[in-house]
Amino acid sequence: MKTTKYIIAATLAVLGLNACEKLLDTENYTASNTANFPASFEEAEMMVTAIYSNMNHMSSRPSAGTFYFVSELASDDRFGGSGGQSFDKLLVTGETAFDFSWAQYYKGIYLANSAIEGLKLMENDVDDREKYEQLLGESYFMRAYNYYEMGTLFGRVPLLTSTTQDSNSPQVEPDVLFGQIASDLKQAIDLMSNKPWNAYVEFGHATKWAAEALMARAFLFYTGFFQKDSMPLAEGGSVTKQEVISWIDDCVNNSGHDLVGDYRNLWTYTNKYTVDDYPYTAGVKGVDGQPLLWAGNGNKEEVFSVKYMNYCGYYYPGQEGYSNFYIPFFGFAGTNGTGNTFPWGNGNGVGTVNSGLWEDWNREEPGDLRIRASILSIEEEVPDYDSGDISGQWEDCGYWAKKTLPVLAKAAYERQGSWVSSIFWAAYPEFDQANNYGITNWGGHFQDLILIRFADVLLMQSELKEDASGMNRVRARAGLQPVGYSLEALQRERRHELCFEGVRWNDIRRWHIAEQALSGQNNRAMNNAGADVVLRDGRYAERYKATEGFFPIPASQIRLSAGVLQQNAGWKEGDNYLYTVWNFD
């Protein structure tokens, strides 16, 4: 009897407690959690979308150690200008210089790892096998893309390939890192659709063709920089040069990608609102016999690009990166861009062009239309340019990169009422700057940031096969005569065709000509905020020797890792890596 009482009491107590717990259970009605997500194929697809968005977030702070920005300034073709001087000299202004990009890369990698894991969970519920494999391939591609940029920027980095891996993982050797890149790209090539570039997915998605091109790029860097014959695979074995050649041939032959009719049609100054008002392009017929006209975003020559849209703002961290924020950085500083320098616009004044490039190119290939298609000579084209005295322009040799300058249009001026915000995008009738920072000249840039261009694919094909046919196809489009293959010719061609597109820096490193090429920036005459100076010695060779072109691991991460992460050579205490003031006179 007594026992029964106790049992009843105990049962009631347990029931009571359980009821209490139930009172305290809550549900989140607007977010899922990793325990129950993804629950459908559509949700897994959203995880893939998020990987791409990370490229926009990366664009939100170009000067915070991003690959494209750093590669451009560190290369021999550009100086730092106003605000990029540290990267140009292989220095940093402080120990936080790469905090942002480092973290952003790992966000991209985490998103890719989540998507790979999420898709694999869905594998058995999938009806559309082709789409499933395409999305999985894209996820592998994106992981490889992030690791490729990291691997060339930082050298030894921690390799995380799952969301549950200990985040405090040690750095891996380049063999291991590039092994993973090769393995991911090989899977991506195998998985993704064979259909032409624009036949299966919307532009912006990675394709099999982009994976083949990136494989070639990674292979050339790895085998060149580290002086190897083949690239290892994470699962064992290796990727041989012959395999890479077959992939790049596949890309050239089967992707559907092609060169656009005229080189100048790749760059936004030939857009329909500007082309007729810009003396350099007005009334000019292209190599293809057609009037010059910008081929637009997502044209057939773009193999892989970062896409932008009308969604730039402050609402979410990184949202500024929904416009191509690199462009305003590379615009003129000071008071230029208010119509006096039409069609070129205002910006931060970063990345002035090395006069050595202009001189070399005019000597090496005097008739090349790509010289003036790529480089703006202030003297020739914009005599009203003002070098400024207060917040003026630094390291100004009188040459600018047309590919990345903000481009103005008169139709935009009529809509905006002021030159400052009259970048040509504002001329489009559907242009709505409401979301773009509220500021046209910052938030209104939508041109794709081209990461891999088909001309690059052709040049890589030539380089891998040591055969001039790809190279000569590129030359023909520039109106130039064919040449025979030599490494020197190939190197020149890549420098010319791909200048200011973020590839030169890794090219000179993998060819082991970096010290010499960088030193070519010494003894250049330039203007610093109104003062004529000569950059006597930028100590380029010394810094390159010390660093091999790798940049520092963020010091805060090293501290947090409690000794697991090691700083790169040339960036340790006593290495004199801080840029403080311009003192190269």
Place this chain on the structure above:
Amino acid sequence: MQVKLTRFFLTLALGLAGISAWAQMGVKGTVSDSYGPMVGVSIIEKGTSNGTTTDLDGNFTITVSDNATLVISSIGYATQEVAAAPQLTIFMKEDSEFLEETVVVGYGVQKKKLVTGSTVQVKGDDLAAMNTVSALGALQSQTPGVNITVNNGQPGEGFKVNIRGLGTTGDSEPLYVIDGVAGGDINSLNPSDIETIDVLKDAASAAIYGARAANGVILVTTKQGKEGKMQVSYDMYYGWQNLYKRPATLTAQETMAMADEKAFQDGNPAINWEGRLGAKTWKRLQEGWKGTDWVEAILVPNAPTQNHALNIAGGTEISKFSGGFSYTDQNGILGKPVASHYNRYTARLNSDHVLLRSGDRDVIKVGENLTFYYSTKTGIGQLMRDYNDIRNAITASALLPMYDDEGNLYDRKDKEADGWVYASNEANPVLVMKSAHGNNLSRNYGITATAYTEIMPWSWLKYRGAFSYRMTAGSSRSLTVPYHAAGNTGSDAYKVDQSASLGHRISWENTLLFTMPKQGKHSFDALLGQSFEKTAVGERMSVSNSAPDGSQLPTMQGDMAHAWITNTANSLTATEIGGSPWPEWALLSFFGRANYNYADRYMATVILRADGSSNFARGHRWGFFPSVSAGWVVSEEAFMEKTRDWLSFLKVRFSWGQNGNQSISNFQYLSPVAFDPSHTYNFGNTILNTTATKPVGAYATNLANPDVTWETSEQFDLGVDTRFLRSRLSLTADYYVKYTRDWLVPAPVLATAGTGAPYVNGGDVRNEGVELSLGWNDHVNQDFHYGMNVNFSYNKNIVTRIANDEGILHGDAEVLDHGGSEFYRAQEGFPIGYFWGYKTAGVFQNQQEIDEWIAAGNGVAQTDPQPGDLKIVDYHKDGVIDDSDKTMIGNPHPDFRLGVSANFGWRGLDASVTLNGAFGHQIVYGYRSSTTDAFDHWTGEGTSNRFPRVGTGATGGKSVTDTVLENGDFLRIQNLSLGYDLKHLIKKLPFQQLRLYVSAQNLYTFTKYPGLDPEVGFGGNNLYGGGNSWVSGIDLGSYPLARTYLVGLNFKF
């Protein structure tokens, strides 16, 4: 009987005859106390206005009816009633009323004398007398150990409150309990509605609120009904507010001089001002124009503030009620032409009714409390570096004209037309404020309704059950109109934001109070209780839309009256829509308290509370919070007999307890996956798309920590309460040590983790301090009384653990300047939020000093140091200046706080003064370079040994040094009032009181801090408007407190 009857008839007869002289009697008497004769004692014939006072020798004479009763009173003494007699000797006993006073202790009241924890009570009347909009403003100087700092002076902005030091980097606000309902908003009450505020400072007192008490508890009791004559009072004031101190911003000429000097220092060519500013502006300058004074431009002189409060109370012993209505309106002193504004309406009705009575005991009683408020607020941009109109006005260049020739605000087109090319990003701050920041209106509504019943079947048992419902609702709108101030500052569109939200919360609590009948000298009572609180699913809707200029509807005009989404509906390309629930939350609690006391001499209290919070995963939900406390009234002891002459009361108390803090957002134990436009991507070739047509990405927002659980604070308190000299002098002293453990902090995980950090129980902090409260209240005679209170508190804050490898919780970067590094942090061994940067050792005066400095093995920050450069201390003497040389350069927490109040009354006249101050802390002076203080820099040997020359590189690129800090010590005359009760002059007035007064607020501040206001609660938001609540003392230019003069009126019927 016979005699009485005879007298009755005699009285009747003589009364009828109108002769009464014989019934008068003369009374002579002496009044004394233990010290001897008393002067100024009041003697009144009961029920009449006939009275007198004692003379210097304590004697009095009065003529009264022969059966009269005399009422003998003197403040500070127990009032006596004696039958009239020709000769009287009266001995006055000191009033020990204060010992009978009760204080609110959470789920009940307790005699002040018996309280064993550390609490402080402030009376509502004292709060109301300060004439502040928020009760917190009035509390500021009256509660030692309660640190109340103004966030900023914009109307309707709140206060930062922490009790006994900052205990966490998370939510450090105390728990507010209003009429027994936890979690209310004290700013929704008019100070005139408040009967008392009781602050539970130590862990033992607060333990009854368990899981939310770690930061202390503030109990607010609103005015309750009173038995007797109906009382109606009306209080109002009207005031004029002005900027107390304006920054000495640079004139046009001074701006140019600074720029010229910098250009010269940098070896740049001299600035061609005419070419840079344009011929027109240059000409104006030549004609003597001093430039635009932007601060002057946004000043609102004599900004009005007013308050009206009506209170009614009355009732019988069966039914009582109290009601109040109020209206408050405050205009801002800065922000013309948009201006800040706040107003608030409140209504309150409290009543209780006895349904069943047995003898003296209310067997069944029911009651309700109902409060309602409605407030509106309009403000200008502030609190961030960029989105800050005050800062913009201070830092904008005086060279920029305010208006163009047509009288329109000077904008980008004017700059282009005039050829103004100097500093191209310079934007007209008034234009920015008027177009983008200042057009907003938010409204807030709230109702709290509580119904309760009390059942007392026996005198030893009382049950109380209360159910309460709280609704809060709000709506807001804002508008940006097209404007173009500068190249990177402008908008081409009308942008309208509109949002509304609604939340509900219920609580249900039941308590049983057992009061054991006294067993000899033993008293014992116990409380058992249960409560359940829950938020129902609230909702939030928001829409924002932009219509590019030209595409808006014709009804869209550039003002708030037309700022409705519908007016932008022609353009739906940039629409953001949000609709989300308010997170659900629930707290289930069981608690008990036992009080024991022996002869009112020895007492002890034990409290235990168990809380389960929905913020944690099953298995980590329940927390148990115990406390014990004890007190000893030493003055009751027989051996204290001989000190009783001067020592009226002495109590020693000790307490220990643990409290929790459950205040973190829910679901941290999971890794949430969000779907929102922040992770969208523009597939395809449509270039000008918004997120409306693009796929949304899904991503995990942060890593999970399934083990996340409470913060716990543990506190020891040792205190003394004393009264001296007939209780005129009082002294309360407390010493405490408070450890707060396991803060819920986002763990600074490695970036390799790839997503947001989880919350972990990661940090400990120790607060140790002393509080003293000294009071003197005396009455010289019936007409004159005076009093003074001094509160002093000292607190030391030290972080003892942060559970990551660095032992550091980093602050935001870029708070002070663009690209600037982190400069405050929480770190083991330092106060929370201390300022972290380079120490400086002066300025190199000449080359020899540079050489000596280097020869001594010190590093220099400058690549090529020259005289006038800053000497940055090479902490490690390793010849390199890098982050490892950064150290603590300042502390935002005051060491000491002081509150002083004094008052006196003489006949109908009253006067009071209140001061508050804080000492020993530093403030970041974030706009020195925009004021004439910028001229204090080095210009040659011996000119300055603190601020370097103005040239580039003088600081070696080290922007965060101790030169940005200033000592923040201040003492402020917070309130000075002078009033007169006309009733005293004109006795026939049909009021109980008709008091007229004048008052000055924020009259003067003694400080050496050069900025606008040394009270800087704010710590700086990051670029996205977020920020860390644990940092303070960063003055980027925030809304200063006004100096207010007011006149007021108190009526009492």
